[in-house]
Amino acid sequence: MKEFILPCRDLVVHPGMTLPVYVDNPISIACVEGAVASHGRIVVAPQHSIAYPTSPSDMYEYGTIGDVVQVLRMPDGALHTIVRTTDVVKITDMTIENGVFSGAVEYIPIANDENDERTILMREKVFETIQSMAAFRKFKMDKLRSVIQNYPMPAFVDSVIQTAEIDTDSALKILTIPSWYDKMVALFERVRVMFEAAKVEDSINRRVSMQMEHGRREAILQEKMRAIQKEMGEEDEETDTVNMRKKIEKSAMPDDVKEKALSEWKRMRNMSPMSNEGGLIKTYLDELLSMPWGVGDKSDINLDTARKILDSEHSGMRAVKERILEHIAVMKKTGSTKGSILCLVGAPGVGKTSLCKSIANALGRKYARISLGGVSDEAHFRGHRKTYIGSQPGRIMDALKRAHANNPVIVLDEIDKMGRDWRGDPESALLEVLDPEQNKSFRDHYLEVDFDLSNVMFIATANSLNMSSALKDRMEIIEMPGYSEDEKVQIAREHLIGRAAADTGWNMDNINISDDAIRHIIRKYTAEAGVRQLQRELTAILRRTLLENDGEDVPTEFTIQKIDDLLSLHQSAGFSKRIGFGISI
Numbered sequence: 001m002k003e004f005i006l007p008c009r010d011l012v013v014h015p016g017m018t019l020p021v022y023v024d025n026p027i028s029i030a031c032v033e034g035a036v037a038s039h040g041r042i043v044v045a046p047q048h049s050i051a052y053p054t055s056p057s058d059m060y061e062y063g064t065i066g067d068v069v070q071v072l073r074m075p076d077g078a079l080h081t082i083v084r085t086t087d088v089v090k091i092t093d094m095t096i097e098n099g100v101f102s103g104a105v106e107y108i109p110i111a112n113d114e115n116d117e118r119t120i121l122m123r124e125k126v127f128e129t130i131q132s133m134a135a136f137r138k139f140k141m142d143k144l145r146s147v148i149q150n151y152p153m154p155a156f157v158d159s160v161i162q163t164a165e166i167d168t169d170s171a172l173k174i175l176t177i178p179s180w181y182d183k184m185v186a187l188f189e190r191v192r193v194m195f196e197a198a199k200v201e202d203s204i205n206r207r208v209s210m211q212m213e214h215g216r217r218e219a220i221l222q223e224k225m226r227a228i229q230k231e232m233g234e235e236d237e238e239t240d241t242v243n244m245r246k247k248i249e250k251s252a253m254p255d256d257v258k259e260k261a262l263s264e265w266k267r268m269r270n271m272s273p274m275s276n277e278g279g280l281i282k283t284y285l286d287e288l289l290s291m292p293w294g295v296g297d298k299s300d301i302n303l304d305t306a307r308k309i310l311d312s313e314h315s316g317m318r319a320v321k322e323r324i325l326e327h328i329a330v331m332k333k334t335g336s337t338k339g340s341i342l343c344l345v346g347a348p349g350v351g352k353t354s355l356c357k358s359i360a361n362a363l364g365r366k367y368a369r370i371s372l373g374g375v376s377d378e379a380h381f382r383g384h385r386k387t388y389i390g391s392q393p394g395r396i397m398d399a400l401k402r403a404h405a406n407n408p409v410i411v412l413d414e415i416d417k418m419g420r421d422w423r424g425d426p427e428s429a430l431l432e433v434l435d436p437e438q439n440k441s442f443r444d445h446y447l448e449v450d451f452d453l454s455n456v457m458f459i460a461t462a463n464s465l466n467m468s469s470a471l472k473d474r475m476e477i478i479e480m481p482g483y484s485e486d487e488k489v490q491i492a493r494e495h496l497i498g499r500a501a502a503d504t505g506w507n508m509d510n511i512n513i514s515d516d517a518i519r520h521i522i523r524k525y526t527a528e529a530g531v532r533q534l535q536r537e538l539t540a541i542l543r544r545t546l547l548e549n550d551g552e553d554v555p556t557e558f559t560i561q562k563i564d565d566l567l568s569l570h571q572s573a574g575f576s577k578r579i580g581f582g583i584s585i
Contacts, residue, residue, distance in 0.1 A: 003065065004035040005091065005101035007047040012161065012171035013064050014154040015085045015110065019044065024078035025052060027099035032071065032081055034100060040068050043089060043105060046168050053101070056094040060168075062176050065089045065105060088175055111179040114153035122184035123153070126160060126191060133164075133195040153180050157187060164191055204228055244268075244285055252294030257449045261288055284386060287393055288447060292400055296407040296455060299364030301332040306362035313358045314351060315494055316487035320344075323478055324359060331363075336454070337407070341434050343415065343460040343472075346480030349530020352461040353413060355480075359459065360409035368399035368410045372426075373417040381429040383446035393446045396433060396453070407455035415471070416462035427471060434458055434474045482529025485522055491531050492518050492538065500538040504546060506553040511542070513558040520560045525567060541566045 006021070006028060013019050021044075023029055035042035045063030047053045066085035073079055087107050094103035113119050151159070161171045170190050177183045204227040208220055248261045264281050271278035306328050310321045324342070331337060344352040353369070360367035383394035393401075399410050418426055432438045439453035460475055483491065493515075501508050526533040544566040545556055556562075 001104075002093070002095070002102040003041055003043050003089075003105050004031050004038065005043045005045050005059070005063065005094070005103055006031050006035075007053050007059060007101065008044055009047055009050065010168055011044065012046055012168060012175050013044060013085055014157055014175060015064060015066075015087050016152065016154040017085045017158060018069075019066070019083045019085060021081045021083055022078065023081055024076070027052065029077070029079055030098070031100045032068065032079055036068055036071060041065060042068055042083060043091065043103075044083060044085065045091060045101075046172060052099075054096075054099075056096065056101075056103075059091070059094065059101065060172055061091050061094075062108075062172055063089060063091060064175070065107075090176075108176060108178060111181075114180040116181060119153075119181040119184055122181060122188060123156060126184060126188045129188065129191045129195050130160060130164060133191065133198050157183060160187060160191065164194060166190055166194075244282070247289055248285070251289060253288075254293070254450075257288070257293070260449055261285060280386060284446075287401075288449070290401050291397065291447070291451065292404055292406045294406070296405050297363075297365045301328060301363060303329060303332065309362040310355075310358055313361070314355055315491045316483055317351070317355075317480065320355070320478055320480055324355075328359075328362065331457075337457045341458050341460065341475040343462060343475040343477050344480055345462045345465060345477055347482055347529035348463060349528055349532035350480045350482060351530065352480060353411060356409065356411040356459045356461065359457075363409065363457070365457070366403035366405045366408035368403045368408050369413055370395045370399055370410060371413045373414040374419065375417075375426050376419040378426050378429050379445065381426055381433065383444040385445045386448075391446055393444050396442065397444045397447060397451065400451075400456070406452070407457070409457045409459060412458060412460040414462065415460040416464055416466050427468060431470060431474060483531060485519060488522050488531055488534060489515050489518050492534060496531060496535050496538055500535065500542055503539055504542040504553075506542050506546075510553050510555045511558070512556065517558055517560055517563055521563060521567075524564075537567065 006023075008021075023032055032042065043063045043065045046060045047058055048060065049058040053059055064085045065087050066083045068081060069084050070082035071079055072081075088110065089105035089107055091103040091105055094101060096102075157174065160166075161174070166174075174183050174186050174190075177186055204224060207227045208224045245262070245265055248258060248265060251258070253261065264285055268278050268281040268285070271281075303325060307321075307325060310324065314321065327342060344355065346352055356369075357367050379394065381394045381396055383397060384391035392398075396410070400406060400408065403410075412430070415430075418430070433442060433453060436454060439456075441450040442453045443450050465472065465477065497511060497513065498508060500506075501511060521537050522534060525537050541558060541563055542553075545558075546553060558566075
């Protein structure tokens, strides 16, 4: 015959106890009433879940069966029930109906050895351990002494379990042991472990207390963590902050770099938490870990795809694009970026920088740009040594970190604008970067380790050939002449009008402008090799039209006369017309 099962959270009780149970859950009330109506027996069993269990898997398979000796109904409908436990049982074939649990039970007999001498001695050992632990946990020992003196064995075991706050799994294991002596042994082992843990915790707290007057709260927490690691014997496995050692060991750094990083980590670990040098070393290790060691884009080179990308993003420049495709074809054949460094030379606005980004897209690689205009310090490339205040890696390492790959396309923009002064010659450092025989082991002054730059594709841009012969000799110059008038019209059709419409919020369907009108803008309002000024003028006529139509983009035909009217108003409002290469008149 199946017995009714009353789920109780975190409650493990031994046989021979009188257990008061307050029941206010409607399902639990139905369970008690069903047990009373049946034969007055009920199983008190602990549950896994925090909420009321909904399936047999939410319940433990052991519990204590007892007699319901009293049921008192409270005014609010709850039941105050007294259960006198009699036996330990194993629950099988557990079922649930309308939320009420029931199941078959197998009785687990307990040997009658509670008065044996060895059982009593083991109980004294348990009490002595609890008494010693009271100094750390602040237990109420008066209550335990009365239990030892006056209570039988079941009451002693339950009092120790509840007072020491032993977890449910351990308490249930003790419940199912078939002799009181073995129960005492298991209980002693558990409280002994808790006593040793309490001693370790007290030792840590004492060590931390000694440091209270020497630092702020952050320093105290770090010292406590250090003490915990020392007591656990894991001092060599965990870092003082965020598992720095594990990150170093799991990274793809070369062996020599990893050895350097671990050496710095050991120095940081042995320093005081308040040490400035310790913070500098941690910053250094963070920078070292952020580098893309062994991380690169693995996309295969497809020449047809590369040609389509270059043609879709740039009009004209056929000779330039063919030379770039030749370079990509060599990369596909050799499987490396070794070879000549491309240098795109042309007037401002001809699309040098944007063409470099298209090359990165065509190769399926990350893109990073380094502006060299006004750079006159060698440290911009090689970085600053860690001994300097505010030191940091150079621009090359920073670009790799931003790209999150060791084989990106890095654009050295405006390479002809570099200078030199008393702080060093940046060109000499750049020559090392661009030399395939030297950049295999480029060493940044801040990182102080070698990094392989041979997988990086470097592309330089310049407005003129005003560079040293050594630098020009290291690169292959590709001149980008200005666009013809027809090419500018095509670029305006394919790119500039759409970009101007996006910048000003226009609907492309409402813009009607002929090729002759575009040619009129080119001839009268621009005089540059590139298309930047043409982009500005197209944006200006769209802005001015929005102003005339109260911010609405109504369908508009931009005739030559209308363009002159709009741009004359634009210029009379205080805007100068730019012609040539950035010269205003």
